[in-house]
Structure formats: C-alpha cells, structure tokens
Amino acid sequence: MEYLPKDPAILVSSVNMLLRDEEFDTLESLCYNFETEPADIKDYLFGHGYVYSEEQRQFRPIGYNSEQNDNKR
Structure with a gap:
C-alpha cells in the first residue's frame, strides 16, 4: 500500500x-x-471498521447493511 493513503478515512474515500x-x-x-x-x-x-461489498463495489462501515435492513422492518 505504498502509493495509497495511509489514513483509513482517506483510503476508503479514494x-x-x-x-x-x-x-x-x-x-x-x-x-x-x-x-x-x-x-x-x-x-x-x-481493522478500522470497514468491510468491502462486492455487490456495491465499495467499502462501507461494518454493520451498515444490517442497520439499514433493521430500519426497514
């Protein structure tokens, strides 16, 4: 990861x-x-609270999808 940002928030955004x-x-x-x-x-x-979603092709906060599903009930 030499050429990518080290800060987790900036890395996710990038x-x-x-x-x-x-x-x-x-x-x-x-x-x-x-x-x-x-x-x-x-x-x-x-390790910094993000998981990759193959379906969405993006990193999201851990638990994002489960929280969203709980709110739909």
Whole structure:
C-alpha cells in the first residue's frame, strides 16, 4: 500500500471514488495498479471498521447493511 493513503478515512474515500468513477473495473485491478493485494487493503480497513461489498463495489462501515435492513422492518 505504498502509493495509497495511509489514513483509513482517506483510503476508503479514494478507493470508493476510483471504483465509482470507473477508473478501475474491480478492486483487484485497482490493487494491481497500486502494487498491493486486495486482501491487504481489506484487512487493513476491516481493522478500522470497514468491510468491502462486492455487490456495491465499495467499502462501507461494518454493520451498515444490517442497520439499514433493521430500519426497514
């Protein structure tokens, strides 16, 4: 993760923006470009309260989807 931001909030924002704006098709292609492994980013951000959603192609706060589902009941 040498070329990516170290601050978790900035890293989440940067990765999500690059995926949202379709600079990269997948997290794997983004990681390849920045010479890191997807597991490294996922593990680092999980330790800071974020989890990767394959469906949404973005990092979200842990529990975000479950809280959203609980509010729909």
